[in-house]
Amino acid sequence: MSTKIDRAYYDIGRLDTLAAGDTPLHRLDPRAKLLTTMVFIFCVVSCGRYEITRLLPFFLYPAVLIGLGNLPLGYLLKKLLLVSPFVLFIGIFNPWLDRATMLQLGPLALSGGWISFFSLLLRFTLTIGAALLLIATTGFTAICMTLEKLGAPKIFTVQLLLLYRYLFILIEEAIRMMRAHALRSFSPRGRISFRVFPQMLGNLLLRTLDRAQRIHMAMLSRAFNGEIKIVRKFRFGSREVLFLGGFGGLFIVLRFTDVIELLGRLVLGTVTK
Amino acid sequence: MSHHIVEVRELKFHYPDLTQALGGISFRISHGESVAVVGANGAGKSTLLQHLNGYLTPSEGQVRIGDYQLTRNTVREVRRTVGMVFQDPDDQLFMSTVGDDVAFGPLNLGLTSEEVTARVDKALATVGVSHLKERPPHRLSAGQKRRVAIASVLSMSPDILVMDEPSAGLDPRARTQLIELLKSFKHTKIIATHDLDMVLDLCERTIVMHDGLVRADGSTMEIFENEELLAASCLEKPLRMQGCPVCRGKG
Amino acid sequence: MHMADALLSAPVGGVMWAATAATTIYCSTKIRQSLDDRKVPLMGVLAAFVFAAQMINFTIPGTGSSGHLGGGLLLAILLGPYAAFLAIASVLVVQALFFADGGLLALGCNIFHMGFIPCFLAYPLIYKKIVGNRPTGGRLLTGSLLAAVIGLQLGAFGVVLETTLSGISELPFSTFLIMMQPIHLAIGIVEGLVTAGIVSFLWKARPEILNLAATDQPLGTLHLKPVLIILVLATIFTGGFLSWYASEHPDGLEWSMFKVTGGKGLAGPNNGVHHTLEGLQEKTALMPEYGFRKSGTADRQEKAASGQLGTSVAGLVGSLLVLFLGLLLGLLLKKRGSTGPGQPHPQA
Numbered sequence: 102m103s104t105k106i107d108r109a110y111y112d113i114g115r116l117d118t119l120a121a122g123d124t125p126l127h128r129l130d131p132r133a134k135l136l137t138t139m140v141f142i143f144c145v146v147s148c149g150r151y152e153i154t155r156l157l158p159f160f161l162y163p164a165v166l167i168g169l170g171n172l173p174l175g176y177l178l179k180k181l182l183l184v185s186p187f188v189l190f191i192g193i194f195n196p197w198l199d200r201a202t203m204l205q206l207g208p209l210a211l212s213g214g215w216i217s218f219f220s221l222l223l224r225f226t227l228t229i230g231a232a233l234l235l236i237a238t239t240g241f242t243a244i245c246m247t248l249e250k251l252g253a254p255k256i257f258t259v260q261l262l263l264l265y266r267y268l269f270i271l272i273e274e275a276i277r278m279m280r281a282h283a284l285r286s287f288s289p290r291g292r293i294s295f296r297v298f299p300q301m302l303g304n305l306l307l308r309t310l311d312r313a314q315r316i317h318m319a320m321l322s323r324a325f326n327g328e329i330k331i332v333r334k335f336r337f338g339s340r341e342v343l344f345l346g347g348f349g350g351l352f353i354v355l356r357f358t359d360v361i362e363l364l365g366r367l368v369l370g371t372v373t374k
Numbered sequence: 375m376s377h378h379i380v381e382v383r384e385l386k387f388h389y390p391d392l393t394q395a396l397g398g399i400s401f402r403i404s405h406g407e408s409v410a411v412v413g414a415n416g417a418g419k420s421t422l423l424q425h426l427n428g429y430l431t432p433s434e435g436q437v438r439i440g441d442y443q444l445t446r447n448t449v450r451e452v453r454r455t456v457g458m459v460f461q462d463p464d465d466q467l468f469m470s471t472v473g474d475d476v477a478f479g480p481l482n483l484g485l486t487s488e489e490v491t492a493r494v495d496k497a498l499a500t501v502g503v504s505h506l507k508e509r510p511p512h513r514l515s516a517g518q519k520r521r522v523a524i525a526s527v528l529s530m531s532p533d534i535l536v537m538d539e540p541s542a543g544l545d546p547r548a549r550t551q552l553i554e555l556l557k558s559f560k561h562t563k564i565i566a567t568h569d570l571d572m573v574l575d576l577c578e579r580t581i582v583m584h585d586g587l588v589r590a591d592g593s594t595m596e597i598f599e600n601e602e603l604l605a606a607s608c609l610e611k612p613l614r615m616q617g618c619p620v621c622r623g624k625g
Numbered sequence: 626m627h628m629a630d631a632l633l634s635a636p637v638g639g640v641m642w643a644a645t646a647a648t649t650i651y652c653s654t655k656i657r658q659s660l661d662d663r664k665v666p667l668m669g670v671l672a673a674f675v676f677a678a679q680m681i682n683f684t685i686p687g688t689g690s691s692g693h694l695g696g697g698l699l700l701a702i703l704l705g706p707y708a709a710f711l712a713i714a715s716v717l718v719v720q721a722l723f724f725a726d727g728g729l730l731a732l733g734c735n736i737f738h739m740g741f742i743p744c745f746l747a748y749p750l751i752y753k754k755i756v757g758n759r760p761t762g763g764r765l766l767t768g769s770l771l772a773a774v775i776g777l778q779l780g781a782f783g784v785v786l787e788t789t790l791s792g793i794s795e796l797p798f799s800t801f802l803i804m805m806q807p808i809h810l811a812i813g814i815v816e817g818l819v820t821a822g823i824v825s826f827l828w829k830a831r832p833e834i835l836n837l838a839a840t841d842q843p844l845g846t847l848h849l850k851p852v853l854i855i856l857v858l859a860t861i862f863t864g865g866f867l868s869w870y871a872s873e874h875p876d877g878l879e880w881s882m883f884k885v886t887g888g889k890g891l892a893g894p895n896n897g898v899h900h901t902l903e904g905l906q907e908k909t910a911l912m913p914e915y916g917f918r919k920s921g922t923a924d925r926q927e928k929a930a931s932g933q934l935g936t937s938v939a940g941l942v943g944s945l946l947v948l949f950l951g952l953l954l955g956l957l958l959k960k961r962g963s964t965g966p967g968q969p970h971p972q973a
Contacts, residue, residue, distance in 0.1 A: 106680040113723050117510075142730050147635035150793050184725045188631045191794050191801075198795040214795060221631050221793055228630035228728045235729075236722040242470040242510070244722070254653030256665075257711050262470045263669025264676065264715045269512040270464055271670075271677040279681060292691070298683035299822025302694065306823065307830060309674045315465040316666040322427050322458045323479035323530065324450060327662040330481040331474055332490060468666065 106279065110272050112180075116233075119172060120240030125340075126169040131243040132250060133341035137348045138235045144352040145227045151203070151216050154361040156223040162348060163227070166234045177233055181226060192221040241265050246333050259329045271309065278305060378405030378440060378533050378562055380426065385435035387421060395421045397586040398435070403562060403579075405533075410573040410594065411566040413583035414608035419538075419566040420461075422583070426536050426564065427456045439534070454483065457532030457561075461539045463519035467511040472503065472522050475511065479530040497529035501555060517548030521555070534562040541569045570598065570612035582607050627735050628784050630728030634791035641787065642733030648741055649714060652707040664708050672712040675700060676719065685815060692815045697743035698752065698773055699820050702760075702835065706744040713740040734787055738780035747776030760828050760835060766821045773817030774810060781809040 120127070141162055148155050167174055199214030236244070242262065249258040278301060283291025293301065354360075380403040387396040396418050403409050411419050424430040425437050428449040437444040439452045460466050469475040476497050480490040498504045501521040506514065514522065520540065527535065540556070541549050553575050556563065567573060573580060573594060580597045582590040584607040590597050597603065598611055610616070630638075656664060675696035682691040696716075700709035714736045720726040727735055755768035785805055789798045827834055 105682060106677070109680050109724070116723055138729070142630065142728070143635055146630060146633055146638060146730055180725055187627070188629045191632060191788070191796060194800075195795040198797075217793070217795065224793070225629065225631035228730065229725045232722060232729045233725055241719070241722065245470075254650055256653040256656055257649055257714070259665065260668050260672065260711050261715045261718060263468060263666065264672040264712075264719065266468055266470055266511065267670050267673035268676055268719070271673040272680070275677040275681055293681065293683040295683055295686050295818075298681070299819055299826055302678055302681070302819075303823050303826030303830070305678070306674060306827065309670055310667075310831075310834060312465060313663075313667045313670040315460065315462065316468050316670065317663055318424070318429050319458075319460055319466040319468065320478075320662075320666060321429060322453060322460075323526065324453050324482035325478075325662065326482060327660070327665070329469075329478070329665065331469075332477060332481065332487050468669075 104279070106272060106276055110269075110276070113268070115176070116236055117240070119237040120243075122171060122238075124170050126166065126238050129238075129344060130335050130337050130341045131239045131247040132335065132337060133345045134235060134239050135244060135247050135251075137345050138231050140349045140352050141231050142228050144356040145224055145231075147356060148220075148224075150220055151213065152359075153216060153220050153223065155355070155359045156220065156227065158355050158360050159227050159352070162352075163230045163234055166238060170234070170238045172234070172237050177230070177237070180233060181229055184229065185225065188221070188225050192218050192225075195221065246331070246335070249331075250335065255328070259331075262331075267312075271305075274305060274308070379403065379438070380440075380534060380562065380564065381436075381438040382422075382425075383436045383438070385422070385425060385432050385437060387425065387430060387433050395586055396425075399583075399586075399588055401581060401588065401591055403564065406560065406562055407579060408563045408577040409565070410577040410580045411564065411583060412568070412570065412573065412580060412607075412609060417583040417607075418586040419583055421586075423458070423536055423538055423564070423566055426534075427458045428452050454530060455532055456534045456536055457527035457530055459523050459527050459535070459537040459540060461542060463516075463523040464511070466523045466526060467514075467519060470510055471507070472498070472509050472511065472514070472525075473507040475522060476526045476529045479526060483530065493529045493531070497525040500528055501525045502551075515548075516543050517545065517551065520544060520548070520552060524555070532561065534564065535559065536564045538566050539568065540565060541567065541572050570609075571614055574598070574612050574614070582609070584608065627727040628731040628738070628787060630730045632788045632791060632793050633728075633731050633734070634793060635730075637787050637791045638730040638733060641737055642730070645714070645733040645736045645741070648710060648737075648745075652710045655707040656711070659707075664704070668704060668708045668712050671700060671703060672715050675712070676716050679716075683819075692812070692819075694819055695739070695773075695777075695812075695816050697739050698747060698769065698776065698816065699823060701744045701748035702752065702820070702824060706748055709748075710740045710744045713744070734783065738783045742779050742783070743772070743776045746779065747772040751775060760824050765825055765828075766818075769821035769824065770814060770817035773820060774813035777809045777813035777816065778806065781805040 141159070145156065145159055166172070167177070195218040196212060196214035199217065200212045202210040203213040203216055204211040239247075242265065245258045245261045245265075248261075249255060279291070279293070282293060282297070282301065286292075288294075382402075383400050385396055385399040386394075388394045399418075399422060411422065413419050421430065425432060425444075426439070428437075428444050431446075440455055442448040442451055442455075444452055467475045469478060473494055476494045477490050480493045485493070494507075495504065498507060501524050503518060503521050503525060506518060506522065511519065511522070524540075541552055544552060549569075549572070553572055556565075556576055563576070565573070565577060577594055579592065580590075580594045581588055582597060582603065589607050590600070590603055598615060601611070604610060675694070678694050678696060680693065682693050684690075685692050697709070697713050700712050703709070704712060717726075717732060717736050717739060721729060721732045721735070752768045752772040755771065756764050760768075782802070782805075785798060785801045788794050788796065788801060794801075824835070
């Protein structure tokens with residue numbers, strides 16, 4: 102029976118593996134991917150709350166990424182679904198509170214609330230999807246290096262790397278501890294009681310602090326003098342410029358032009374002629 | 375060449391709560407020697423090792439590494455000379471890729487990035503893990519981690535290698551490969567270990583510790599044949615000197 | 626509860642990211658100046674600890690449900706505010722990327738709620754004041770509980786505020802607040818109790834650990850503290866007052882809701898709860914040109930009951946924002962002129 106922590110362990114491992122894939126998209130400089138993602142999110146988020154047709158063309162980006170990056174659509178959709186409850190819960194108030202009809206499609210009358218709800222769903226899918234696609238095509242380590250190159254404080258990026266490195270070890274220790282507890286507890290699913298929990302964590306914490314001290318010792322043994330240095334060569338070449346410029350430009354255009362509406366008018370225009 | 379000599383004189387150490395860990399240790403190790411430090415748990419092996427690169431400071435006595443008397447000012451120089459490999463490789467591999475870990479030391483020494491890359495590649499090749507350069511440490515096997523940890527120390531070009539339980543947790547093949555690897559090193563080696571069979575393979579000299587003191591310091595074979603000494607120090611003979619388990623005949 | 630990109634508008638997200646970025650730079654500088662290189666591995670490993678710990682569920686007695694540790698307050702106690710902020714921020718970055726928690730734009734908001742508030746408000750102003758250097762018994766429990774509860778209430782308030790200002794969701798401020806507050810009160814109590822339990826365990830096992838953070842001083846100048854305390858209290862009071870008001874006068878809330886559901890044939894999205902918020906917007910005159918409300922003109926009559934609400938909330942909102950931005954500006958400027966008076970250098 103898998104618990105939350107087992108699933109999390111698997112999840113991170115899976116995304117880690119996906120990020121190590123070898124496609125032209127993966128080989129692109131991480132700065133291009135990070136910056137394009139930020140432009141994407143910004144453009145999506147800045148669309149008005151009743152926009153639906155304006156948001157739809159944005160799906161081109163995730164589609165292209167999934168295709169080029171050879172990523173598993175089912176897995177990503179499942180992850181999206183897992184984090185949707187909170188947003189759905191807040192969003193569903195929209196149709197309830199905003200009932201005046203905004204759009205009349207023949208016999209169907211759509212209230213403003215429903216329109217904004219759909220818009221909300223679209224924004225959710227696009228923004229969360231963009232984040233997942235970023236990590237699945239770039240990998241955490243590369244993102245940290247990129248942040249540093251883009252000006253984030255060194256101490257923070259080093260901290261991110263250390264966290265990522267020891268994440269797996271700490272999760273493994275936590276899993277072992279929970280298993281040991283489950284084997285000795287007689288509650289049906291090995292549930293940890295409120296009384297025992299602080300002690301378990303306290304023990305894990307003490308072991309963690311010891312480990313931190315040993316790591317520090319190891320660092321000092323290799324002439325550590327306060328600052329962790331990392332050498333990384335990145336190349337921002339023509340392919341990256343094309344990627345960032347092309348997609349970035351596209352998103353800005355999509356933000357300010359309702360392409361679908363335009364197409365619709367064009368078609369209707371030619372038809373009625 | 376004096377820069378390869380390790381000399382410890384009347385080294386005493388006690389913890390902040392005044393428990394005595396080392397009660398007066400003296401020995402001298404010359405260039406190229408391979409010395410094992412053996413003893414029961416709690417004998418003080420790790421504590422002694424931690425003095426050799428300046429992580430711990432003696433409460434009394436002196437430590438001399440090559441030309442340098444170990445003090446707060448000479449610690450940096452000492453750490454270039456003494457490469458220490460710890461018990462748990464996960465404590466030692468704290469960067470996000472193997473290459474970054476092996477580059478950590480040379481970068482701290484202030485070398486140029488070309489020199490660093492050269493040293494990293496050489497160290498990885500020496501231990502046989504060149505193909506793992508971009509791998510994150512959590513995806514390595516125990517044997518691989520051990521070798522990368524050694525590489526991370528080798529890249530600093532130390533003259534003296536100090537190791538704490540290098541064969542612990544390794545499967546038989548990985549252990550054999552490790553022993554072969556260590557045999558090929560010309561450095562001065564100081565190895566604290568419970569693996570007495572490995573000691574027979576690698577170290578011609580052994581120091582036996584018990585309760586924070588040196589009980590014996592001499593030829594490995596002589597020490598391992600001295601049953602009284604071994605018993606008094608809570609040790610046993612190496613497995614292959616213990617005689618056939620089937621017919622119970624003497625070795 | 627995490628803030629989500631889907632509920633966020635670009636200006637609100639941008640402002641929060643700016644605040645978070647400024648705080649990150651400030652904390653990084655402070656740590657670099659402190660010359661304690663032990664902090665480097667400690668921050669990383671403790672962040673990993675909190676990350677793993679957050680996935681261990683325990684049962685809450687009395688209810689059937691399970692809870693987990695947030696860890697913000699605990700990190701602040703162990704590491705001091707600056708290192709703890711960076712540690713929490715890093716945990717949230719990993720969660721945003723791997724678990725799709727909220728999104729990358731909302732990350733700025735989340736780091737602010739779960740990092741800035743525990744480290745720079747709850748910990749120094751509440752926990753430290755009550756517990757000081759000896760975390761035992763009643764003081765530890767009180768300090769932990771209050772710090773956790775208030776910290777989480779402020780965080781919840783932040784989420785509600787940002788959602789309302791963004792205008793993607795239709796939820797009115799007061800409704801959302803009423804939903805969020807009791808939940809976060811419960812979460813806060815649990816967090817406080819668990820944190821107190823762990824700290825008390827540590828104190829018995831290894832008291833010297835807790836002294837590691839004791840030497841760090843969060844805010845250099847003293848005169849900011851009373852202001853912040855007052856602000857915090859004001860937030861709670863107002864937040865509490867709002868919930869009380871809304872619950873004591875259900876008519877006010879129901880009335881505006883049922884105005885909508887009754888559907889008296891009013892055309893366009895102008896009716897109902899919209900103009901509660903419009904009233905809010907007009908009264909605050911906070912970035913009115915951004916046009917958060919796309920709906921048209923308001924019906925003035927229906928503002929009568931909600932107007933009062935709108936004013937007090939608007940006033941609070943306005944002053945909060947101004948104060949936070951001012952504080953950050955102050956901190957940033959102080960960072961530049963770091964040789965100013967009254968700046969203690971922490972000896973680690």
